[in-house]
Amino acid sequence: MINIILCGGSGTRLWPLSRTMLPKQFVRLFNNHSLFQDTVLRNQPVCSHTFVVSNNEQYFLAVDQLNQITADSAQFLLEPVGRNTAPAIALACMALDADDLVLVTTSDHLVKDQAAYETAVIQAKALAEQNNLVTFGIKPTYPEVGFGYIEADGNDVLSFKEKPDALTAQSYIEQGNYYWNSGMFCFKAGVFLAELQKYAPEMYQACLDAMPKTGCKTEIRIDLEMMNAISEDSIDYAVMEKSNKVKVVPCDMGWSDLGSFDALFEEVKQPGQDNAVLPRLEDSPEPICIDSKNNLIVARERQIALVDVEDLLVVDTSDAILISKKGSSQKVKEVVAQIKKQTPELTEIHRLAHRPWGTYEVLQDSQQYKVKRIVVKPGSKLSLQKHFHRNEHWIVVSGTATVTVDQNVFFVRPNESTYIQMGQLHRLENQGKIDLVMIEVQVGEYTGEDDIVRVDDDYGR
Known part of the structure; x- marks a missing residue:
């Protein structure tokens, strides 16, 4: 079967x-x-x-x-x-x-x-x-x-x-x-x-x-x-x-079907516990609850503290927090509809984003600049691409980057950096045996993920 x-x-x-x-x-x-x-x-x-x-x-x-x-x-x-x-x-x-x-x-x-x-x-x-x-x-x-x-x-x-x-x-x-x-x-x-x-x-x-x-x-x-x-x-x-x-x-x-946070509460709660706490990420702090009960707490990174509250759904991620009464979590779809109009990226992707070649995490996102931590898996490479609205600075933390800029191909090693000018055709590749970890600083009038023109891509995007 x-x-x-x-x-x-x-x-x-x-x-x-x-x-x-x-x-x-x-x-x-x-x-x-x-x-x-x-x-x-x-x-x-x-x-x-x-x-x-x-x-x-x-x-x-x-x-x-x-x-x-x-x-x-x-x-x-x-x-x-x-x-x-x-x-x-x-x-x-x-x-x-x-x-x-x-x-x-x-x-x-x-x-x-x-x-x-x-x-x-x-x-x-x-x-x-x-x-x-x-x-x-x-x-x-x-x-x-x-x-x-x-x-x-x-x-x-x-x-x-x-x-x-x-x-x-x-x-x-x-x-x-x-x-x-x-x-x-x-x-x-x-x-x-x-x-x-x-x-x-x-x-x-x-x-x-x-x-x-x-x-x-x-x-x-x-x-x-x-x-x-x-x-x-x-x-x-x-x-x-x-x-x-x-x-x-x-x-x-x-x-x-775990179709709501109310349903998730029913699966997470344990006998004898005042609150239902979703298993945390490694090294994330234990929630503090003072005279609080019957709450669902999803604490992924930051310290969460509840005082004198009951019947709440508290969901914390690196870029958004949801707080709802229990029994009302079906209205989250209405929240998402409004966020799509205001900040659509918040409905589409986390700060830590998974890609076929590895991951990137947005460390800082401000007007006219963005900072990312990029991890490229061994044997993987990003698309051959260019941008119309931003320049990029790449600093290698560990591993060795194989960098293509227009017709030039060169290596960038730990504590070394390179600079990609707006409009230049470029590619990042990890030909090594360990993860390539680097910091990318984007500077420009627009740093959205849709400012990418792919010329060649191993993943058919």
Whole structure:
């Protein structure tokens, strides 16, 4: 069986912890693992192969995190833009054999009971082998209004329900045969595609047209124009709610979609503790809490102190702080919408940003200058590029930099520096065996990340 992991999404409901360039599935939340890494590890005992559907920008994060857990190599399908779950799953299935069994999972959900999970997957696999489209229904623990529900009679699906109001959700809980829609599925690739062709023929054909006819099977890249031609829809609306081949596996596996800080609080809190504190980064200070209880504290770097407060969500990152009442964290999406208008970079990227060649961290960002700490991995290089609005000063801290400026190529060693004039074509490369660490000082009228003209790039950007 093949595990198709849907790895898109920006995780705006967990801002400022989650950003477009580091969405929640890649944030290290528990046991120094990301949810994406946990998803891969969780499915390795029940699946023989991993197939990741991601966007171009998050591809390198996924590859790096796979390498960190020494997972087997994965197959990738890279979307230039997201078109929701139905096209993503369809494109992945088109890259497989019709008889291949697939287990479709999200990359950003939490499952705490591995044994119950594996039992549910085995049940789903048996139903899928009989040419059914199988979904997983989570036994609800409270009347959640943010999830869709599945009405079931054993393994038979009676109906799919939209997100209910509070009274309706309570009635579902009382009836006992309603389950949260988990967004996980199991079926044969060919069976799903046949149902998609039956119920959404235009989408099916657009996906078929978008699939490259030649190229690398382990890294499939979809053309932007062809991707935009595919209609946007979820697998539930496109197929599951219409097909007569749908079955459900009711299960109780300690599942959470971690879709809000309120949900995160429920997973982080420990018996006997007054507050829920997300595991901190190494060497970050312990929060100080005086006569304060029932709070979620996400303290990544700075000292956090709470005095005489209750029922708060306090999320601190290097460039933004969120403070909310518990129960109101769904409104974070409204915060993100406003920040996109005022300071869009705060929704897109952290001060510490991951790139395919390494990382950079913004140490200082002021009018007309910016200071960065850049780390380039051994054997990696940045794009050949130029800027129209800034000059750059590079100072090497450790390692050796191979620098290209116009037609000149030279080495810069620790405690040495070089200067890149505005408009000059340049490239930074690490040909050594250890990380290259350097400080970059940008000076100019504009120092935004979009002031980059790439002439040549190993990563197809």
